[in-house]
Amino acid sequence: MSGINITLFDSIHQRRGQKINMDMESICRGLSTPIHRSIEDKSKLPLWSPTIFDGTRSTANAQTISMLVYDMDDGDSTFDMWCLFAQRGWTTIAHTSASHSPSHHKYRVIIPLAVPLPKSDWDKVWRASFELWMDVIGVGVPDTKAIKDLARVYFRYGWTKESKMETMEGSKIWLQSHPCHPSQYHRGGYWIGKPLELKYDHIKLPKPKPRPTVDRTKPQTLDNAMMDPQLRQSVGLNAGGSMVGGYIKHIPCPSCGRRSVYFSIDPSTANSTKWPSCNHANSCGWWGKLETLS
Numbered sequence: 001m002s003g004i005n006i007t008l009f010d011s012i013h014q015r016r017g018q019k020i021n022m023d024m025e026s027i028c029r030g031l032s033t034p035i036h037r038s039i040e041d042k043s044k045l046p047l048w049s050p051t052i053f054d055g056t057r058s059t060a061n062a063q064t065i066s067m068l069v070y071d072m073d074d075g076d077s078t079f080d081m082w083c084l085f086a087q088r089g090w091t092t093i094a095h096t097s098a099s100h101s102p103s104h105h106k107y108r109v110i111i112p113l114a115v116p117l118p119k120s121d122w123d124k125v126w127r128a129s130f131e132l133w134m135d136v137i138g139v140g141v142p143d144t145k146a147i148k149d150l151a152r153v154y155f156r157y158g159w160t161k162e163s164k165m166e167t168m169e170g171s172k173i174w175l176q177s178h179p180c181h182p183s184q185y186h187r188g189g190y191w192i193g194k195p196l197e198l199k200y201d202h203i204k205l206p207k208p209k210p211r212p213t214v215d216r217t218k219p220q221t222l223d224n225a226m227m228d229p230q231l232r233q234s235v236g237l238n239a240g241g242s243m244v245g246g247y248i249k250h251i252p253c254p255s256c257g258r259r260s261v262y263f264s265i266d267p268s269t270a271n272s273t274k275w276p277s278c279n280h281a282n283s284c285g286w287w288g289k290l291e292t293l294s
Contacts (some may be wrong), residue, residue, distance in 0.1 A: 003027075004066050004112055007057075009047040009153055015056040017049065017153075024091060024112065028190035031093050031110060036158035042098045047153040052116070059151045064116035068129045068196070069154060070142040073097070075104040077140035079187055082109045084136050086191035095157040095188035102185050108154065114195040121200065122150050128200035159186050226290045227274075229266040236263065239293040246272075251293060253278045255286035263290070 004027050007017035022030065036045060050067035082094035090111060097106040117125050126148050133142055146152055225231060236248030246269060251261035260279040264272035277287040
């Protein structure tokens with residue numbers, strides 16, 4: 001394999017990244033070495049993506065992906081479990097996340113692929129990657145949102161400036177030798193073997209849900225017809241009302257005569273007002289059906 005293609009981004013706000021090709025050792029060393037050990041804000045770190053884009057960063061512009069990436073945030077597995085992939089003979093890169101702690105392990109495992117996989121196969125690829133994690137590790141659940149996202153970008157390895165603690169002497173400094181100093185528990189590492197030849201031909205994609213159909217042969221009741229937003233809007237405007245957001249308002253009230261009747265255009269929205277009602281509940285309180293307004 002000539003090298004691994006990845007995309008680099010200077011910041012989270014950069015939309016068009018820089019495509020680079022690196023040999024396996026360089027990319028393993030680069031992604032497992034912290035680039036910052038006391039940054040004030042994680043969002044200031046540069047980012048990378050295993051996806052190559054034709055244009056700006058988006059799923060629509062994604063072309064191929066060169067590595068599987070597992071973000072482990074649930075704390076159910078420990079960082080050292082990344083070695084189980086290496087024991088299978090695959091090149092593996094791993095590092096702790098910025099929010100990792102001794103009591104709650106958060107980390108990232110990166111598996112280079114033998115060949116870049118096309119966007120068209122991604123629905124099978126991400127499902128196969130879940131399957132691979134459970135087969136090799138069997139503990140914890142990778143971040144579902146991240147692993148499904150073909151256009152995902154990842155912060156480079158680093159951690160934020162250490163928190164401060166109050167000591168017995170009133171000092172507010174953690175020395176680097178202190179066991180709770182980030183440098184004492186953050187870890188990164190890699191093992192170079194062979195790139196992963198991911199198998200995913202066996203993956204069966206779920207069938208798309210059929211769109212609901214309307215039986216046009218059945219007679220439609222007037223009440224059901226009046227639930228149609230287009231018809232409701234037309235009735236309200238013809239009755240002298242005006243559109244205000246998702247409502248028809250200022251319709252003359254059949255009872256008190258004031259322009260105080262209102263109703264929702266789309267009755268399926270939350271807290272909608274399905275039937276016309278007078279806004280003067282105490283002095284009038286009229287309500288009725290839409291057909292009374294036409």
